[in-house]
Amino acid sequence: MxxxxxxxxxxxxxxxxxxxxxxxxxxxxxxxxxxxxxxxxxxxxxxxxxxxxxxxxxxxxxxxxxxxxxxxxxxxxxxxxxxxxxxxxxxxxxxxxxxxxxxxxxxxxxxxxxxxxxxxxxxxxxxxxxxxxxxxxxxxxxxxxxxxxxxxxxxxxxxxxxxxxxxxxxxCQYHWHNQGYESFDHYLSHFASRKRKNVLKERRQVQNAGISFRLLHGDEISPEEWSLFHRFYREIYDRKWGFATLSLDFFQEIGRALPRQVVLVLAYRGDTCIAAALNLRSDHTLYGRHWGCDEALPGLHFETCYYQGLEYCLKHGLTRFEPGAQGEHKIARGFLPxxxxxxxxxxxxxxxxxxxxxxxxxxxxxxxxxxxxxxxxxxxxxx
Missing domain, CATH: 3.40.630.30 (Gcn5-related N-acetyltransferase (GNAT))
Structure with missing residues (x-):
């Protein structure tokens, strides 16, 4: 008892x-x-x-x-x-x-x-x-x-x-599980040929557009970068869902308080940041949360929100990636129901x-x- x-x-x-x-x-x-x-x-x-x-x-x-x-x-x-x-x-x-x-x-x-x-x-x-x-x-x-x-x-x-x-x-959500993949290429080698070509095409579209990426942990994110991300977040909420509930001060605090668990993906065209995606991680799982952009380029959403996160999981040995709610389009990228x-x-x-x-x-x-x-x-x- x-x-x-x-x-x-x-x-x-x-x-x-x-x-x-x-x-x-x-x-x-x-x-x-x-x-x-x-x-x-x-x-x-x-x-x-x-x-x-x-x-x-x-x-x-x-x-x-x-x-x-x-x-x-x-x-x-x-x-x-x-x-x-x-x-x-x-x-x-x-x-x-x-x-x-x-x-x-x-x-x-x-x-x-x-x-x-x-x-x-x-x-x-x-x-x-x-x-x-x-x-x-x-x-x-x-x-x-x-x-x-x-x-x-x-x-x-x-x-x-x-x-x-x-x-x-x-x-139902769509999650990715690491089956011992050694690299992104090794991961794609498990895809059917047509599906693999589609992913490679999406990644090339972003590369050919001259987009580069920076991934920063919470203790590496400057106040200016947080302000930029919060603007992206606020604008997409204003357009799609109404009021943006999370404040800039909140994001800055969790960056300080969880310095190695916050992962921010920044997408640049030249010196200009045009998109960002915020993730948080546990010891084994990456969680995709918010994103926004200034330019709707082909493949940019998939690269910023999914492929960069998958690369991070493979590099850091994470076993799971939960990219958020809904979205059957995630299946084609390897996030299974x-x-x-x-x-x-x-x-x-x-x-x-x-x-x-x-x-x-x-x-x-x-x-x-x-x-x-x-x-x-x-x-x-x-x-």
Whole structure:
């Protein structure tokens, strides 16, 4: 039998020592680190009027050691989540019920997979996981929230959540896995001939346009380079998605705080930077996050966001590259369809049953989609 655990709700990461929180983070995942999450709070990317109100759950053992935590937010909208529940909110509205506010365990504005139940290595994992899930659902009930959601948990933690009775929903992203490739040419040698030629053509288009690249870690990026990247980021959000939520000060802080985990790709025509892409990395995975450009040149997006990142993975021995949400075009570049997950607790009994039926039907359709997408793999079929 496990020891008694103490559950606490906090509204700021500043209430937890950085070293204590980071001790719970596996694989040095940058988005789960105290530096990243607290920078979001400090620079008002969450909190205030953002619609993301920090409500983190932390668990201490009988010796007052932090043994568990979940990054958690009260939400009054569904923006920045990448697991789309707009139709659920509309169904609530038609029934004259309030879907918002809700609780969401996620990394704001970031569709990366990973742990949502942070557990100390020495702790009773099953006990701490159950305590965190129960604490979040009880908080939702106590506050009168419609629901609680865990977005992009790891597959292992998805299984834990399913055993706790949560509704599991499937999604799909496109990830790259390093199968022991020695170089980019070696990687392409595993492609079917036509697919390989297409990639080489895209790379030549950029090279022939006279574009060169610089890759900088966080401690190598100047204030001027951060300002340039932030302008690219802000302009593409203004054009496509509306308000750019992440500030220049936030980006500069994570560059300082995570100096070797931030990777900025800068594309130049001569001495002029015309595009940039921001990545973050863990010990084993590169995560593509934001990009923008001044010129829409053929192949520039693929080179800046994908091929330069793949070169980085091969050079630094990373085993995985998650370039962000959506985008079937990634398959042709070797990013294969990969299941993602979310878990959901719904307070209203009838809606809980309806959403469970919906996600089961959706999962069957997702299985068909995955089978279809897998036929588009660029890799040669084994003989």
């Amino acid at each position: 496990g020891h008694a655990l103490q559950v606490t709700l906090i509204d700021s990461l500043e209430q937890i020592e950085r070293r204590d929180w980071n001790r719970l983070v596996r694989d040095n995942n940058p988005f789960l680190r105290h530096e990243f999450l607290s920078a979001l709070e400090r620079h008002h990317c969450v909190g205030q009027d953002s619609g993301w109100q920090p409500q983190h759950i932390v668990v201490h053992d009988e010796r007052c050691r932090l043994v568990g935590a979940s990054p958690l937010y009260a939400k009054v909208h569904s923006h920045g989540e990448f697991v789309f529940d707009w139709s659920w909110a509309e169904a609530y509205q038609r029934s004259r019920l309030a879907y918002y506010p809700k609780l969401v365990s996620a990394i704001p504005y970031t569709p990366m997979s990973g742990e949502r139940l942070l557990i100390a290595p020495e702790a009773d994992a099953a006990q701490v996981a159950g305590t965190l899930i129960t604490a979040i659902t009880e908080l939702a009930e106590e506050m009168g929230y419609s629901s609680a959601h865990w977005l992009f948990p790891s597959e292992a933690q998805k299984d834990i959540m399913a055993r706790q009775g949560l509704i599991i929903r499937q999604g 990969t299941r993602t997950w979310s878990a959901h607790w719904i307070s209203h009994p009838e809606f809980r049953q309806a959403i469970a039926r919906y996600t089961a039907a959706e999962a069957a359709e997702m299985d068909k989609l995955m089978q279809r997408l897998e036929t588009h793999s660029p890799f040669r079929h084994p003989n």
